[in-house]
Amino acid sequence: MIHAKHPATARVLQWGVGASFFLLVAGLLFAARSEEAIDFHRLFRDVRSVGTGHADGLIHVGIVILLLTPFLRVLTLLLDFQRSKERPFVFISLGVLLLLLVSSALGFR
Numbered sequence: 591m592i593h594a595k596h597p598a599t600a601r602v603l604q605w606g607v608g609a610s611f612f613l614l615v616a617g618l619l620f621a622a623r624s625e626e627a628i629d630f631h632r633l634f635r636d637v638r639s640v641g642t643g644h645a646d647g648l649i650h651v652g653i654v655i656l657l658l659t660p661f662l663r664v665l666t667l668l669l670d671f672q673r674s675k676e677r678p679f680v681f682i683s684l685g686v687l688l689l690l691l692v693s694s695a696l697g698f699r
Contacts, residue, residue: 596666596667596670598666599667602659602662602663602666603659603663606655606656606658606662606663607656607659609655610652610653610655610656611652612652613648613649613651613655614648614649614652614653616652617646617647617648618649621645657694660690661687661690661694664683664686664687664690668680668683668684668687671683
């Protein structure tokens with residue numbers, strides 16, 4: 591089980607999903623309370639909404655955290671494997687990390 595062998599990875603997953611869920615729900619509640627329309631098209635094109643305190647910004651940060659969670663999970667596993675000197679798993683983790691980076695770069699293009 592990953593909790594026993596890699597507690598840092600479990601914490602990254604818990605905090606990443608928890609923070610993302612909190613921000614997404616907060617953004618949706620804020621939008622419902624203020625009757626503010628969420629412009630989902632602008633959400634992914636305009637990062638200036640992040641610091642404005644509007645619902646769009648909260649939702650944007652929540653989605654970014656959710657997207658970064660798998661990357662941070664693999665990075666944490668890589669560091670754990672390196673610390674425990676498990677070389678095959680270090681190389682596998684590097685390969686997965688490279689795949690995540692390449693697919694993210696191609697997806698945001």
